[in-house]
Amino acid sequence: MKISDYIADFLVKNGVVHVFGITGGSIIHILDSIEKNPKLILIPPNHEQAAAMAADAYSRMTKNLGVVVTTSGPGATNLITGTCCSYFDSIPVLCITGQEVRAQLKKDFKVRQIGFQETDVVNIFKPITKYSKLVDDPKMIRYYLEEAVYIAKSGRPGPVLLDIPDDIQRCEIDPEKLAKFIPETKNIDFINLNIKVNETLEALKNSKRPVLIFGNGIKVGKAEEKAKKLFQKMKIPVALTWAARDIIPYNHPLVIENFGVSAGRAGNFAVQNSDFILALGTRLDTHETGIKIPTFARDAIKIVVDIEAGELDKYEKRGMKVDIPINYDINDFLDIILKKDIEIKDFFDWKKKVNEWKEKYPICLPEYYNQKEKVNPYCFMDVLSKECKEGDIIITDAGGNLTWTMQGFRIKEGQKLFSAFNHSPMGYSLPASMGAYFATSKPIICITGDGSIQMNIQEFSTIVKYNIPIKIFLINNHGYGIIQQTQDTWMNSRYVASNGESGVAFPDFIKVAEAYGIATRNISNHENLNSVIREVLDYNKGPILCNIEVEQHQKITPKLEFGKPIEDSMPLLERDEFFCNMIVKPIE
Numbered sequence: 182m183k184i185s186d187y188i189a190d191f192l193v194k195n196g197v198v199h200v201f202g203i204t205g206g207s208i209i210h211i212l213d214s215i216e217k218n219p220k221l222i223l224i225p226p227n228h229e230q231a232a233a234m235a236a237d238a239y240s241r242m243t244k245n246l247g248v249v250v251t252t253s254g255p256g257a258t259n260l261i262t263g264t265c266c267s268y269f270d271s272i273p274v275l276c277i278t279g280q281e282v283r284a285q286l287k288k289d290f291k292v293r294q295i296g297f298q299e300t301d302v303v304n305i306f307k308p309i310t311k312y313s314k315l316v317d318d319p320k321m322i323r324y325y326l327e328e329a330v331y332i333a334k335s336g337r338p339g340p341v342l343l344d345i346p347d348d349i350q351r352c353e354i355d356p357e358k359l360a361k362f363i364p365e366t367k368n369i370d371f372i373n374l375n376i377k378v379n380e381t382l383e384a385l386k387n388s389k390r391p392v393l394i395f396g397n398g399i400k401v402g403k404a405e406e407k408a409k410k411l412f413q414k415m416k417i418p419v420a421l422t423w424a425a426r427d428i429i430p431y432n433h434p435l436v437i438e439n440f441g442v443s444a445g446r447a448g449n450f451a452v453q454n455s456d457f458i459l460a461l462g463t464r465l466d467t468h469e470t471g472i473k474i475p476t477f478a479r480d481a482i483k484i485v486v487d488i489e490a491g492e493l494d495k496y497e498k499r500g501m502k503v504d505i506p507i508n509y510d511i512n513d514f515l516d517i518i519l520k521k522d523i524e525i526k527d528f529f530d531w532k533k534k535v536n537e538w539k540e541k542y543p544i545c546l547p548e549y550y551n552q553k554e555k556v557n558p559y560c561f562m563d564v565l566s567k568e569c570k571e572g573d574i575i576i577t578d579a580g581g582n583l584t585w586t587m588q589g590f591r592i593k594e595g596q597k598l599f600s601a602f603n604h605s606p607m608g609y610s611l612p613a614s615m616g617a618y619f620a621t622s623k624p625i626i627c628i629t630g631d632g633s634i635q636m637n638i639q640e641f642s643t644i645v646k647y648n649i650p651i652k653i654f655l656i657n658n659h660g661y662g663i664i665q666q667t668q669d670t671w672m673n674s675r676y677v678a679s680n681g682e683s684g685v686a687f688p689d690f691i692k693v694a695e696a697y698g699i700a701t702r703n704i705s706n707h708e709n710l711n712s713v714i715r716e717v718l719d720y721n722k723g724p725i726l727c728n729i730e731v732e733q734h735q736k737i738t739p740k741l742e743f744g745k746p747i748e749d750s751m752p753l754l755e756r757d758e759f760f761c762n763m764i765v766k767p768i769e
Contacts, residue, residue, distance in 0.1 A: 185214035201232040205252020207279030210350035227639040233263020235616030242620035247274040254298030267340040269603035273333035274340040282348040312341040319352040327362035388457035397424035398462020407515040431591040441469040447538035453748040454764040475500040476746035480765040562589030578610040578633040581662035608636025624650040641697040658731040694726040
C-alpha cells in the first residue's frame with residue numbers, strides 16, 4: 182500500500198471528513214490520496230493561514246480532529262498563525278506538511294538549505310505544537326500518526342505536526358507489518374482529588390458571596406453538560422470567560438456576564454466582591470484578572486481546577502494566592518463533586534445584589550440609540566442579539582469587533598460563539614466560518630472588521646466557489662479602533678499606522694465583495710438597523726456581506742486603564758457611586 186493512501190485511510194478511521202489543504206510540489210501524493218478517497222472531502226482555500234484557521238474551527242465544531250495539509254517551505258511556514266490559534270486555545274489539529282526528499286535534507290551539514298524550499302519545519306513548530314516530528318522511516322508511519330493524534334487529543338489538547346518527505350509519501354508498505362503506538366496508562370490519585378473536593382465544599386458552606394467561573398477548559402474537555410449540572414446544583418452566580426460565554430444563556434438569572442479588562446461593570450463588581458471563587462477550566466489570564474493580579478478577587482477563597490500544573494504554579498510567583506489548587510482533568514473533578522451532597526444555602530441577598538448590578542450597568546445604554554450619524558456598535562450588537570435565533574453559530578474576529586461582540590452580544594440557548602481568543606489574529610473569523618460551515622452544514626454569522634477582513638480577503642473566492650452561506654457583518658470604522666484607543670492613552674492620540682491619515686489603505690469593501698460575486702448590504706445609521714440585519718440573516722442564496730459604518734473614534738467602554746483593579750474601569754464612576762458598589766475594601 183502506498184503511504185499516502187495509508188494516511189488518507191487513517192484520517193477516515195479517526196472520523197475526519199473534511200481536510201483543508203493547499204497543493205505544492207512536496208505534498209502532491211498525500212493530496213492526491215485524500216482527493217481520491219471516497220470518504221474524504223478536500224477543501225483547498227487560497228492561503229495556508231486560512232486553511233489552518235478553517236481546520237481549527239472545524240475541530241471546535243466537530244469536537245474532533247481538524248486536519249490541514251500543505252507543502253514544504255513557505256507552505257508550511259504559512260501555517261504558523263493558525264497553528265498558534267489552536268495551540269493557545271487547546272484545539273486538536275493535525276498539521277501534515279510535505280518535505281523535500283530525504284536525500285536533499287541538510288541534516289548535520291552546516292548550511293542553511295540543500296533541497297529547494299527545504300525548511301526546518303519541525304523545530305520551527307515545536308514551541309507552538311504539542312508534538313512535531315519528521316517522518317524519516319516508512320515503517321514508522323502508523324506509529325507516528327497514532328502517537329500524534331493521541332497527543333493532540335489527550336490532556337490539554339492542541340495541534341501536532343508531522344513533516345513527511347516526498348519520497349516517504351510514495352513508499353510502498355505492508356500495513357500489517359507497521360509498528361503500533363501504545364499509550365501509557367496513567368494512574369489518577371482519586372483519594373487526593375476527593376479530599377480537594379471536600380475542602381472546596383467546606384469553603385462554599387462558609388461563604389456568603391460565592392461565584393462560579395466557567396472557562397474554555399470546560400468546552401475543551403467536553404464537560405459542558407456536567408458543568409451545567411454543577412451550576413444547577415449549587416445555584417450560585419456564574420461568571421463566564423469570553424471563551425465560555427456560550428455554555429449558559431445570558432438570560433439565566435444567575436449568569437453574571439463576563440469579567441476582566443474589557444468586560445461590563447456587573448461581572449467585575451460581582452467577581453471582585455466575592456468571598457469564594459471556584460474557577461473551572463480557566464487559567465485566569467491577565468485579560469481576566471488585570472495586570473495587577475494580587476488585586477483580583479482579593480477577599481475570596483480561590484479554588485482553581487486546571488489540568489496543567491504549570492498554570493497553577495504561576496499564581497504564587499505572580500502574587501496571587503490560590504487556596505485550593507486542583508491539578509486534575511475537569512471531568513474527573515466534576516464526576517466526583519456531582520456525587521456529593523452539596524449543602525445549598527439561599528444566598529438571597531447576594532443574588533439580589535448581582536442582579537441589581539446587571540440591571541444598573543447594561544452594556545448598551547439607551548442613549549446610544551440617539552446617535553444620528555453612523556452606527557453605534559453596541560446598538561448593532563444589541564439588535565443582532567435580538568435577531569439571531571437559538572442554535573445560531575457566531576464567529577468574531579479580533580480587536581474592536583471582538584470586544585464589542587463579547588461585551589454586547591447576548592447568548593441564547595444552543596448558540597455557539599467563538600473566536601481565536603488567546604492568539605487573536607486579525608483575519609480569523611472569515612476562514613473559521615468556512616471551517617465551521619463544513620463541520621455543521623449550517624449558515625454561519627461572521628463578525629469582522631475593516632482591518633481584519635483584509636488579512637484573509639482572498640477567501641471570498643473560496644466562499645463563492647462552495648456557495649457557503651456566511652453572513653459577513655463588517656464593522657467598518659476605517660481604521661484600527663482598538664489601537665487608536667491605546668494610542669489615545671499612551672501616545673497622546675498620535676495615530677501611527679492605524680488609520681487612513683497615517684498611511685493604512687482601505688478599499689471599498691462593497692465593491693470588492695461584489696467583484697467576487699457576493700451579495701451586499703450597507704447600514705450607515707440606526708434608521709434601518711433592524712430591517713437590514715434581519716434581511717441579511719434571512720438571505721438564503723449563498724454568502725452576503727453587510728458593511729456597517731461606525732465612527733472612526735468609537736471607544737470600547739467600559740475598559741480598564743492599565744494598572745487598575747478590574748472593578749474600576751474607565752470611564753470612572755463618580756467616587757460615591759463606586760464606593761457604594763464595593764463590599765470589599767477599595768484599593769487606594
